């Protein structure tokens with residue numbers, strides 16, 4: 514065991530054969546582990562994502578794509594790349610595959626690399642397959658602090674689905690990820706599931722939402738505590754007395 518220990522010149526003991534031993538008078542530099550994104554920026558062929566898998570717009574998507582492209586002058590039709598990628602992802606079970614990106618590039622007569630650049634920049638494009646219900650848990654500060662707090666929502670979701678963040682349930686129904694602010698902070702804590710927002714959540718109401726989806730039902734989107742959009746809660750109001758008038762409670766010179 515002692516052979517694995519190295520004694521440095523200032524008397525400190527550094528454990529591990531690979532550890533660096535700082536010289537006397539030289540400040541040791543340390544670094545934290547590299548933080549990696551949850552998505553690769555490069556493509557790696559997999560059985561469910563490679564150029565051999567065919568993709569093309571179905572009739573409904575084609576009609577929509579032609580309508581979108583017609584909004585732009587012909588020489589600028591590549592400006593439709595984002596809505597067309599979105600269209601392709603929706604048709605492809607919420608997954609922007611390599612074939613879908615290549616198809617959009619061909620459709621818009623633009624280099625595939627330009628399409629890859631867009632798809633890798635915007636996190637709305639899922640470049641790996643996801644479950645039928647794509648659950649995006651907001652954990653930014655207002656959601657973390659608002660209501661019961663997003664920590665409890667995250668725990669309730671993961672405990673209920675028995676998966677970790679970034680994972681998909683074995684039945685392929687749910688994929689859960691953690692995201693930054695989704696712009697509904699006044700109704701914190703909230704989650705986005707596919708195109709719908711579920712807001713003013715508690716651990717109980719988010720489990721009710723997930724259970725309803727698993728049963729094939731469509732739970733009502735929006736606030737889950739009975740309030741109307743982001744209007745004041747029916748009972749928990751801040752203005753419970755008649756507001757005081759102008760000048761009241763001011764120092765005399767401002768009254």
Ligand code: FES
Pocket residue numbers: 651652653654655656657693694695696697698701703
């Ligand atoms: S912080 Fe969650 S929606 Fe803004």
